[in-house]
Amino acid sequence: MTEKSTQDKSERKGALSRFTVIDASRVRAGPTAVRLFADMGARVIKLEIPPGAPGGDDMIGGRDHNRADYENLHRNKESLTLNMKSPEGLKILHELVRRADVFIENFRPDVKDRLGIGPEALRVINPRLVYASISGFGQDGPYAGWPGFDSIAQGMGGLMSVTGKPGEGPMRVGIPIADLCAGHFCAMGILAALLEREASGEGQWVQTSLLEAQIAMLDFQAAQWLIDKKVPVQSGNEHPLTVPTGVFATKDGYLNIAAIGQTMWTRLCEALEVPHLIEEPGMGSDPERVQNRDKVNAAIQPALSARTTAEWTERLLKAGVPCGPIHRVDQVFADPQVQHLGVAWPMHHAELGEVALVGQPMRLSRYPREQPPRAAPEQGADTSDILSELGYSAAQVAELRAAYVV
Structure with a gap:
């Protein structure tokens, strides 16, 4: 069992420590956005399907698929098991939303409205809420209902057409770049909305998609077409515009x-x-x-x-x-400059021992990264504590567990 995520609530530090984020996302793009807030001190409550409830998550990146990935993606968060399809679960969510600053989800566009947790519904409860959505292809349009996966976005967003050696066919890059960039762009959008809220007093709906993020990352390659009407092609390890x-x-x-x-x-x-x-x-x-x-x-x-x-x-x-x-990954972390920068973030894990995670690639002078990260929470590790904060008794929590609400 990992150390309890809630133990440091009163001592939470960081530039974003005044914010509370409700994380209803899964897989990678949404959790990537939320990780920035968690690492910067915000309270992040990760919603998970209760054990034994139908519809459990077996997606890539889960605890059982890749523990290293899971720890790196979900550090510094709390875990609340919650069945949002039940009336009791929806009531709990509404109580959380009243106290939250941000709600983030990456369901297919129609799912959130079907569950009654869309931006209009939740912002009635809390007008200051910043509601953030990440989708595969946008919230509307002809592809809105398509499932969004990184490799598909890499292909449809043009990246695979310019990656790899000429004549060898399209090539996916070695990281889930569409997922990661969508998460980072979403985090930037949320921060912009929180800043705007200081002036207007109101939250708003932040949207991005894997497809938009991937196209944005084409940068000069996209500009070649938009401005010069030149279709960029694969150039392998070569730069298309300068030699050698x-x-x-x-x-x-x-x-x-x-x-x-x-x-x-x-x-x-x-x-x-x-x-x-x-x-x-x-x-x-x-x-x-x-x-x-x-x-x-x-x-x-x-x-x-x-x-x-x-x-x-x-x-x-x-x-x-x-x-x-050109380094292998092990050589990257052995490089003296990488070690000097402290990119690897040391952490003690109750089961894994002394390990390290990948730290955030930015520095704030008044909030140095001094404390080690908290391990990713076990499923539902903070459920009782969070419900207690909302006024639920131990007996009520037990009843909710028995009904698979939490």
Whole structure:
């Protein structure tokens, strides 16, 4: 059993400690948004289906599927089991909403209204509530009812068409980037709505989707089409607009090089001791090098193969050429700069022992990350305490458990 999530309520610290978030989301996008609030000190109450109740969640990322993922995604939260389909469960939810600042869900668009927990219904109970929704494809429109999954959004959002080597077919990236970005964009929307509430006194409905988040992340690739009507294509490890920028073999591994523009190209050639390439026909400018990509890469590869990755990293950085090694995940966390930044967040877990989670990639000077995270709660670990706060007696809680309401 993990340590009780509610033990530090009176001592909760962090920039967002004055806020309470009700998390009715699941899988990854919603929990990713909520994790930011939990890590920044907000009280996050995660709603889960009661044990034994129909419709339990067996989705990817659950406790039984991947404990490491679950711990990393749901740290610093409290767990309340609640059957929102029952009248008694809906009553409890309404009582929570009266006290909350944020409610977040990622049901299919029609489900929340069918359950009576849509934005209009809950904001009648609490007009200051910021209601946040993450969907696969938007709250309305021809695809609104489609189930939203990361890989599908990667494909429909254009990412897979520009990922991978030319001619090898579409390629999914190695992380659930549509889920993660939708979660981060949702968190930003919630924060904006909370700021606006300080002026208006009212909450509002924040919406995003995996599809919109994925398209937004296309950035310059999308702009090529919207402005220049150019359809971007796969370029593998190469940058589509500048050469040489990509992965090159060294004596003992690989090196990322980003020689962007003429100044960097000149520095690179001098560091590689091939200065004759600077004005070589077809290599004298970025547009020319893009047109002759294979020729340029082949010209510099023999020099790069003569030294190790570490040697080239030191030499090129000294010459002012952006570069860096390509790490496996274990090498990432062994890197001295990563260790200096404290990206791994140490935690003691009652069952797993001394482990670490991935910390938030931002720093606030007045709220340093000093305390270790609280372990992800066991299902329903905080149900009794939360209901007690709402005025329910132990006998009433027992009755609710027996009826699978909680």
